[in-house]
Amino acid sequence: MNTPLRNQRPLALLLLAALIQASGALAQQVIQGQPLLPLEGAAGVQAEPLVLYPALTLGLGQNDNVGLASTDKLRSMYTSLSPALIAELRNGPQTFSAGYFGNYAWFKDSSADNYRDHQLSGAADLVFGSRIGLKLNTEYLKRHDPRGSTDRAISDTPDQWHASALAGEFRYGAKDAQGRVEVAAGLAQKRYDNNRDVTEFGDLNTGFFSGTFYYRVAPKTSLLFQASHTDLDYRSDAALLDNRERRYLTGVTWDVTAKTSGTVKLGLLQKDFKDASRTDFSGFSWEAAGRWSPLTYSHLDLTTSRAATDASGLGNYIVTRQFTARWTHDWSSRVTTEAGAALANDRYNGVERSDQRSNFGLKLRYKFQRWLRLGAEYDYARRDSSVDSYDYNRNLFMLTLGGTL
Numbered sequence: 001m002n003t004p005l006r007n008q009r010p011l012a013l014l015l016l017a018a019l020i021q022a023s024g025a026l027a028q029q030v031i032q033g034q035p036l037l038p039l040e041g042a043a044g045v046q047a048e049p050l051v052l053y054p055a056l057t058l059g060l061g062q063n064d065n066v067g068l069a070s071t072d073k074l075r076s077m078y079t080s081l082s083p084a085l086i087a088e089l090r091n092g093p094q095t096f097s098a099g100y101f102g103n104y105a106w107f108k109d110s111s112a113d114n115y116r117d118h119q120l121s122g123a124a125d126l127v128f129g130s131r132i133g134l135k136l137n138t139e140y141l142k143r144h145d146p147r148g149s150t151d152r153a154i155s156d157t158p159d160q161w162h163a164s165a166l167a168g169e170f171r172y173g174a175k176d177a178q179g180r181v182e183v184a185a186g187l188a189q190k191r192y193d194n195n196r197d198v199t200e201f202g203d204l205n206t207g208f209f210s211g212t213f214y215y216r217v218a219p220k221t222s223l224l225f226q227a228s229h230t231d232l233d234y235r236s237d238a239a240l241l242d243n244r245e246r247r248y249l250t251g252v253t254w255d256v257t258a259k260t261s262g263t264v265k266l267g268l269l270q271k272d273f274k275d276a277s278r279t280d281f282s283g284f285s286w287e288a289a290g291r292w293s294p295l296t297y298s299h300l301d302l303t304t305s306r307a308a309t310d311a312s313g314l315g316n317y318i319v320t321r322q323f324t325a326r327w328t329h330d331w332s333s334r335v336t337t338e339a340g341a342a343l344a345n346d347r348y349n350g351v352e353r354s355d356q357r358s359n360f361g362l363k364l365r366y367k368f369q370r371w372l373r374l375g376a377e378y379d380y381a382r383r384d385s386s387v388d389s390y391d392y393n394r395n396l397f398m399l400t401l402g403g404t405l
């Protein structure tokens with residue numbers, strides 16, 4: 001399916017391809033872009049030396065609270081269009097990929113909430129023998145914050161922004177070695193494009209560095225020790241949110257059998273603000289993710305975390321605890337269901353506010369052919385806040401038709 005690059009291709013081409021890549025795990029931490037994964041059901045189209053994976057999804061739905069309002073809810077039908085294209089090039093163990101992901105929506109009764117989101121991403125996975133590897137990633141995003149989704153004052157239109165990120169991860173040590181090391185670093189820049197009276201305080205430059213040491217204690221189980229440092233530089237002096245964030249985590253990662261795998265990290269998180277009027281944070285933090293597969297066609301994914309994140313409009317920071325669960329089951333070669341739930345608690349520092357958030361969803365997919373599928377989904381979201389004006393609940397229904405080559 002994948003065609004190797006001819007050996008006579010100059011090394012400069014490989015280096016150029018590597019330099020224009022950047023979004024992977026690190027950049028996702030910074031601005032949470034979409035990873036370059038194979039598209040569902042894609043077989044790929046040969047365009048030597050590349051393999052192309054195009055996809056398109058059409059949607060028709062109804063949203064009963066477009067602006068996430070506590071009162072005077074706006075209900076609207078909407079249509080959506082999501083094109084995607086990934087290009088992949090392989091040269092022996094080296095892999096280079098680039099992709100475009102679009103997400104457009106048009107609301108029948110609220111054209112102000114229409115959006116056109118774009119993402120350009122690239123990645124290079126370079127392998128130098130069994131011990132050394134390097135991942136380079138890049139991405140450019142143009143997206144929006146739906147009205148009511150942040151703690152900023154709500155404007156007449158969604159807050160639109162663009163961002164770019166560059167990241168890399170160096171790995172030393174074979175997978176079965178007693179010890180191995182991963183070092184990652186990255187830069188990101190985020191800028192808001194409209195509603196500047198409230199969004200200028202969200203313009204942000206971010207720099208990130210982390211190191212992780214893995215020590216194997218069993219054939220498929222390793223202890224891990226991780227330290228990371230992040231600089232958050234807000235471009236508006238009036239934001240007063242510049243801070244340095246440090247994490248010191250230890251834990252375990254495992255992939256013991258085909259039935260269970262996961263990673264758990266526990267430790268200390270510190271946020272030190274540059275402005276003396278802001279309250280620093282130092283406290284317990286955790287990240288955990290695991291998968292249980294009782295059957296080859298049935299998977300339960302669980303995640304949980306506790307961390308302090310910068311506020312976007314109120315207070316100094318928000319301490320968030322959250323838990324998510326997702327069950328995916330293939331009832332046949334054509335029918336798949338996915339059920340998910342998420343619970344979160346947000347506690348604001350510096351203001352009298354705390355929120356309880358919950359989300360429940362159900363998806364059904366039917367494959368007419370390998371490349372063509374019909375979907376139906378329902379999603380319920382709710383926020384109960386100690387400040388009544390931030391309460392909301394929303395029901396969303398959608399039918400989708402998707403295809404890929």
